[in-house]
Amino acid sequence: MAGAPAAAPAPLARRARWRGWALDAIGGMVLLYLFLPIFVIILYSFNRPEGRFNFVWKEFSLEAWRDPFKYAPLVDAMKLSLKVASISTAVATVFGSLIALALCRYKFRGSGPIGLLLVLPLTTPEVVLGSSLLSLFLDLNAHMGFATIVIAHIMFSVSYVALTVRARIRGFDWTLEEAAMDLGATPWRVLRKVTLPLIAPGIVAAAMLSFALSLDDFIITLFNSGSEVTYPLYVYGARRAAFPPQINVLATTILVGSLALLGLTVLWQQRRLKQALVA
């Protein structure tokens, strides 16, 4: 709202234009604030740090990019994270999509409480989610490790998947299914040829979200990991021992990789749309 010349009563249109530009500038600066750390992450992947901590700029180097797998524990942590993310995403995507399908397609008693049950994990701080799960595992004397990490990740992903898929498939024309059945399609064929293609984009979006959340999760994992070390846990521990630029190289790779994946899904959806229009 600044920027309008306060002196003479400027014409209203000019003042409105100034106000708009000022808003654009503020919006741009907020975006810049969002991006500043990302620039730093990419820039410091090309740093040759002095000592063990990559926090101060020394000189340009491609060393870390040439040898990204130099630190075996970092690579192992990344592998573990990818494994956890794959399994938990697969399970959570199935569970969550089924819930979304039921909530959108059927009117049934209990759908209200189920909606609440889906929202509650998202409005509970991660420390509480992580520590309550830990108290359950302690009560059961369970061995903390890979299995407990996966259980925890499925738990918080199911809600995200169900809510994302539900938002995307709300208001679909389900009579298409009945039309297919009236035309003699078996239930299995209806599922494959009608239902799945309709809800696929929502499911893909939800699966990507779930994968990203799992790969990124720190707090809940910290409580339930036992002696296992995922990528975020490794990064957290790195502040004590050593913070090599390879961490930045991996972070940059994840960023570029997910951007590529995102681009591919957009292309795929546009092609599907085109095919649907032609058909």
Added chain:
Amino acid sequence: MAGTAAGSARRNPWAPYLLVLPGVLWLLVFFVVPIVTLASTSIAGAGRPWWDGYARAFTDYGAFILRSFRFSLLATLVALVLAYPLAYVMAFRAGRFKHFLLGLVILPFFTTFLVRTFAWKTILNDGGPVVGLLIWLHLLPADGRLLNTNWAVVGGLTYNFLPFMVLPIYVSLEKIDRRLVEAAQDLYCSPIRAFGKVVFPLSLPGVFAGSLLTFIPASGDFINAELLGSPNQRMIGTVIQNQFLQVHDYPLAASLSFVLMTIITIAVIAYARVLGTEDLA
């Protein structure tokens, strides 16, 4: 839930229950049951009264609880002030760049949250450009620093949860019927008055959702306080984590978790009353 196919529902009344069964069971066993065990752990101190954990939570760690809510409230306010103009520009002024900007706001999610926080450590470091600029502008004393201050921690919290504030506000602004704004201006509302009387009230559900999505995770967060602050900035999340994983004082740790959750629930209900958006969820 419009257009529910009553036909297929009639075919098999059990179908929806079968569909929700695995996911709901998972949430019951690994979300609801753990909250119950958390409650029972909090009152299970051996040889002590049941409320001992809660008493110590308030007497010994009340300051940490207060600080956590102060920091997260401040971070939520700053995030709101920053997010609203950006969401407004995206919804009303970006035109065909709308989706591109939306992608930019989501982009930070694709780099690990922890690595981003470490990047802030680099940016705010002593002798770094930001500290240098502030000293040059005399906004900081010559030996001043940003790391290990309240500013750094609140700034980090604001940064981390900013996209969660932008997205819901953007969605609610986007839904507003432009003709309402035009009508207000046709009736001689000034643009600012039209904003205050039409646009802002209609965007309140987004403000509500965004504030919760920022405030709740921020109040339990301890990464920003640990990486960007000193022990003077320590938040309740660190204490809970320490008591659970290092000290193994489970009743105290569980009490602290429960107190955090209860205060947040009360705050959310109060906030919903104030904004009048109770039927949001």
